[in-house]
Amino acid sequence: MSDEPSTDSQAGNKSHASRFAKWLVAGEVRPVILVAIVFTAYMLMQASGISAWSASTRTLQVVASLLIFGIFLGVIVVTDFKEAEAGSGTRKRVAAGAVAFGAIAAIFNAPFEGIALASGVGAVLGFFGMSWAQHV
Numbered sequence: 533m534s535d536e537p538s539t540d541s542q543a544g545n546k547s548h549a550s551r552f553a554k555w556l557v558a559g560e561v562r563p564v565i566l567v568a569i570v571f572t573a574y575m576l577m578q579a580s581g582i583s584a585w586s587a588s589t590r591t592l593q594v595v596a597s598l599l600i601f602g603i604f605l606g607v608i609v610v611t612d613f614k615e616a617e618a619g620s621g622t623r624k625r626v627a628a629g630a631v632a633f634g635a636i637a638a639i640f641n642a643p644f645e646g647i648a649l650a651s652g653v654g655a656v657l658g659f660f661g662m663s664w665a666q667h668v
Contacts, residue, residue: 563607563628570599571635597636604632604654605665612662622659629658 574596607628611621633654637647657664 563603563624563631566603567600567628567632567635570596570603571639574639593639596639600632600635600639604628604658608658608661608665612665622661625658625661626655627658629654629656633657 574592577592608625611624630651631654634647634651637650642650
């Protein structure tokens with residue numbers, strides 16, 4: 533008798549894990565996950581104390597917001613150049629804009645009304661897409 537686990541169960545687990553990983557980073561979910569990672573990293577830095585990272589709060593806020601804005605610009609460029617997604621590209625840009633700008637407002641400790649306003653502005657910027665992003 534062998535003490536090694538069966539390879540069939542390992543292959544099945546890897547198959548489920550790889551399918552979950554592929555779903556997790558699928559095209560529509562990827563920008564939201566990236567924004568969530570940057571936002572979570574910023575919040576973890578805040579919770580652990582800035583002195584351990586030897587950076588000021590303002591610097592971390594600016595860096596996190598620029599990273600999130602860069603992800604948002606990436607979403608605009610990718611969805612604009614993929615002509616096959618013409619209908620869903622606009623929805624993705626609007627959703628990414630709302631999430632990104634809401635996260636940026638939360639990073640700067642805006643009240644709920646400020647977060648809602650920033651999400652609305654992000655949605656409008658996402659709707660207009662490349663018409664403004666080409667000038668950035």
